[in-house]
Amino acid sequence: MAQVQKPSIPKGTRDFSPEQMAGRNYIFDTVRSVFRKFGYKPIETPSMENLSTLLGKYGEEGDKLLFKVLNSGDAFSKISVDDFQKLVADSTPETSAPSLNSNALSLKVCEKGLRYDLTVPFARYVVQHRSEITFPFKRYQIQPVWRADRPQKGRYREFYQCDVDVIGSKSLLNELELVQIVDEVFGIFGINVCIKINNRKILSGLAEVMGFPEKLVEITIAMDKIDKIGLEAVKEEMLSQGVDEKGFSILEPVLTFNGSTQEKIALISDVVKDSETGRTGVEELKTLFSLIDQAGISQKVEVDLSLARGLNYYTGAIFEVKALDFAIGSICGGGRYDNLTGIFGLPDVSGVGISFGADRIYDVLTGLDKFPKDAITGTRVLLSNMDESSVAYLLPLAGKLRSKGISCEQYPDQTKLKKQFEYAEKNHISYFIIAGESEVQSQTVNIKNLETGEQTTLPVAEAEKFISENILQ
Amino acid sequence: MAQVQKPSIPKGTRDFSPEQMAGRNYIFDTVRSVFRKFGYKPIETPSMENLSTLLGKYGEEGDKLLFKVLNSGDAFSKISVDDFQKLVADSTPETSAPSLNSNALSLKVCEKGLRYDLTVPFARYVVQHRSEITFPFKRYQIQPVWRADRPQKGRYREFYQCDVDVIGSKSLLNELELVQIVDEVFGIFGINVCIKINNRKILSGLAEVMGFPEKLVEITIAMDKIDKIGLEAVKEEMLSQGVDEKGFSILEPVLTFNGSTQEKIALISDVVKDSETGRTGVEELKTLFSLIDQAGISQKVEVDLSLARGLNYYTGAIFEVKALDFAIGSICGGGRYDNLTGIFGLPDVSGVGISFGADRIYDVLTGLDKFPKDAITGTRVLLSNMDESSVAYLLPLAGKLRSKGISCEQYPDQTKLKKQFEYAEKNHISYFIIAGESEVQSQTVNIKNLETGEQTTLPVAEAEKFISENILQ
Numbered sequence A, B: 001m002a003q004v005q006k007p008s009i010p011k012g013t014r015d016f017s018p019e020q021m022a023g024r025n026y027i028f029d030t031v032r033s034v035f036r037k038f039g040y041k042p043i044e045t046p047s048m049e050n051l052s053t054l055l056g057k058y059g060e061e062g063d064k065l066l067f068k069v070l071n072s073g074d075a076f077s078k079i080s081v082d083d084f085q086k087l088v089a090d091s092t093p094e095t096s097a098p099s100l101n102s103n104a105l106s107l108k109v110c111e112k113g114l115r116y117d118l119t120v121p122f123a124r125y126v127v128q129h130r131s132e133i134t135f136p137f138k139r140y141q142i143q144p145v146w147r148a149d150r151p152q153k154g155r156y157r158e159f160y161q162c163d164v165d166v167i168g169s170k171s172l173l174n175e176l177e178l179v180q181i182v183d184e185v186f187g188i189f190g191i192n193v194c195i196k197i198n199n200r201k202i203l204s205g206l207a208e209v210m211g212f213p214e215k216l217v218e219i220t221i222a223m224d225k226i227d228k229i230g231l232e233a234v235k236e237e238m239l240s241q242g243v244d245e246k247g248f249s250i251l252e253p254v255l256t257f258n259g260s261t262q263e264k265i266a267l268i269s270d271v272v273k274d275s276e277t278g279r280t281g282v283e284e285l286k287t288l289f290s291l292i293d294q295a296g297i298s299q300k301v302e303v304d305l306s307l308a309r310g311l312n313y314y315t316g317a318i319f320e321v322k323a324l325d326f327a328i329g330s331i332c333g334g335g336r337y338d339n340l341t342g343i344f345g346l347p348d349v350s351g352v353g354i355s356f357g358a359d360r361i362y363d364v365l366t367g368l369d370k371f372p373k374d375a376i377t378g379t380r381v382l383l384s385n386m387d388e389s390s391v392a393y394l395l396p397l398a399g400k401l402r403s404k405g406i407s408c409e410q411y412p413d414q415t416k417l418k419k420q421f422e423y424a425e426k427n428h429i430s431y432f433i434i435a436g437e438s439e440v441q442s443q444t445v446n447i448k449n450l451e452t453g454e455q456t457t458l459p460v461a462e463a464e465k466f467i468s469e470n471i472l473q
Helices: A018-037 A059-064 A081-091 A100-109 A119-128 A173-189 A200-210 A213-223 A226-240 A245-256 A261-271 A276-295 A358-367 A388-403 A417-426 A437-442 A460-471 B018-037 B059-064 B081-091 B100-109 B119-128 B173-189 B200-210 B213-223 B226-240 B245-256 B261-271 B276-295 B358-367 B388-403 B417-426 B437-442 B460-471
Strands: A048-050 A068-070 A110-114 A137-146 A158-167 A193-199 A300-303 A314-323 A332-337 A351-357 A381-383 A408-410 A431-434 A444-449 A455-459 B048-050 B068-070 B110-114 B137-146 B158-167 B193-199 B300-303 B314-323 B332-337 B351-357 B381-383 B408-410 B431-434 B444-449 B455-459
Touching (some): A018 A137, A018 A358, A100 A110, A119 A351, A158 A358, A173 A358, A173 B408, A193 A200, A193 A276, A200 A245, A200 A276, A226 A245, A245 A261, A261 A276, A261 A300, A276 A300, A314 A351, A351 A358, A381 A417, A388 A408, A388 A437, A388 A460, A408 B173, A417 A431, A455 A460, B018 B137, B018 B358, B119 B137, B119 B158, B158 B173, B158 B358, B173 B351, B173 B358, B200 B213, B200 B261, B200 B314, B245 B261, B276 B300, B276 B314, B314 B351, B351 B358, B388 B408, B388 B437, B437 B444, B444 B460
Parallel strands (some): A381 A431, B193 B300, B381 B431
Antiparallel strands (some): A048 A110, A137 A158, A158 A351, A314 A332, A431 A444, B068 B110, B193 B314, B332 B351
16 A cells, blocks of 8 residues: 555546436436336346357457456466467567457456346346246346447446346237337436337348348348438448349338338338238237337337347347437337347247436436436435534434434534535535534524525424424425 | 357356345345435446556455456557566466466456455545545445455355445544444344444554554454454464464453443453553544444444454444344444545545445345345236237226336236236236136126235226225225
């Protein structure tokens, strides 16, 4: 403990102050309460997973973004200098490309990695615990994930995901339920959103009728960028991936069509009519929208035929939610996957889920000033500290207030009353109860309402009632 | 995504099932609500800290137990084979001792580590954000920590700490408040505990009057083991550390004395009377017990003159809480520290805090069967799924029940009613509402109370009222 360090935290990570925590807890508490109301149950998985669980699940790019944890103990002792020489041969600074061999070396000294998302650990959980689980299994999970992405505004290396999934049921009622959850959550937040829905089977059908069924991944990856790069650039990317003009000409009207949900469904129904998968997708979309009509959703819900979602494991409905009155990327997204647990040895278990982006929702609530005022309320009552005997005099009152559930603290140090006042104000405390020698003698307290400035002197025996009535009303 | 993997998680880590989560959330919610009632505010810090923040803060042993995170990108590219050869020269398998050089190598490829506790990150937070903080700063923090300890029963590599600290105040009212918090938390849990209190200044005084003030650390480390290894072994360890028989003879009666708090204070007051530090410690202990008497604490509180607590940063009161009716180590502990923030450039800021051990508390609550029954309640109402039209018929009822805050789900798949029943039972659901063709026709529902087996048929319009009255009473 010798020299003084200037404290800092790793780039892309954050400290959360009490004010920020209040906002974040409001978000977590809200989504949690809605998840519960729909019968979802919490699970948690370890922050570290075996790298064998994580690698290969997020594409090549994802593998690079995994944070690896060095084996504990003497991590390097099992590697000989010869091994090392071989392993790093291609990764000297002369070669600029990321080196596979350096990767291989890291795998020799790291067996664990930090969780990259909550979906793969969930799949792993379901397979590992399948004998204890009653299917359909409805779970939610609110935990941080880590990605070694280049940090930038709104993109962090540690951030929370709030995932809600049901696994072991193919019914479209599950999709409806997720739409209802989104509807209710953003209703509570007071954020107007648009819930965009598409179906991966329709995209498969499109790739088929375009004549490039084998290029489904490339087509969806390109489509996914349409909001960012525009139609022309999407076309360019597809052509460079081997899709021909004729194929793209089938897709183009689908991507550019504007109209009602009914009209969109009519259009796509016609375009993919020669693909069985495509027709199934259209049927699913129709059924889902009919359920949505029956259930009555307050927020805007629409078909978005250009919606693709990057992740390859989606196989049915896909969702994305955007805030209507605040410019930010999607604040919620998800979809149905038919074989996520297959890689862990449990094939053919269908599930559907969505993930709420807590950080972006925080930004939207801040930007639209929609955080409820009482979300940031901390202590309600401060008791003064004038001298030893008045502290003892106020001690029972603190206990009584807390027993009513009123958060209350006694200023710990004997200092000037002015300083205690300032403390109360900076902490947004509502009432300051003051007692000094004279109050002890007269068995009274002086109560100052710090919001209105009003001041009252009351018998100490009546203070609890006065505060309770004013605060708990 | 080719070959099938048998899923597993890293040793020493855990998945938490919905049942376990319910218990854990009960613990977290309880401590959180008590912390808040006493005016403490939440903060969170990143899971990863710079290794420079963590190293050297937990002793040599602690440094070894840090989980290091491999730098992202090409972590090894900056090390030449020559460097490597030098760095690992001493760490070949022939030398069995842990190798410093391998450590040096790991520091070349790892800049970050996983949080080892919440105290050091809190100290770092206070210094880094001191200009935004109003002192005294009362914070709580409930987050996981990671230690590369050898996993064993009750010892995990990832576990939660629930820390509550006040920093920037020397008043003993803070110590009282922590005792009150412990009292209230375990009162809610229904766990009988003993709150043991000592003071590090008394230990310093003891080391002085024993004639070995410079051996305070060795003496406290040895004393700390008395419960585990007994008095004789403690004596042996102290003698081996250079304490002489005469010195130990002064300590021995203190360690073995049985008596009331008053008698203990009288004894220690006499033993350390020639040490100024010791006298200050006794005064602090006296004052704290007088405050405890005034505040009225329900749980057992006692002076434990053999209590030492391992951590070197404690400088005043130290606490440890043990369950009286369940054999397990301490379930809560802490103390006052006068210079924790000094290493980060902010000297002389005194603080005091305690940490609740959520995992052990979980074991105690389980062992004593003290988890409240409603802590594990999930969904209350299941709606049947017989066919499309009855699903649509029940859909509005689900919405109405949820709007009353009643957790409710509709079985997603059209399967045998028996299977739906089993699902309800396995998930401990209270009511199963059934509607098929005939109920739709007669505008009724069949409601089965799964706890009592009672069954009722009601007009569907009355179902919400019936359920609300039975559940929300």
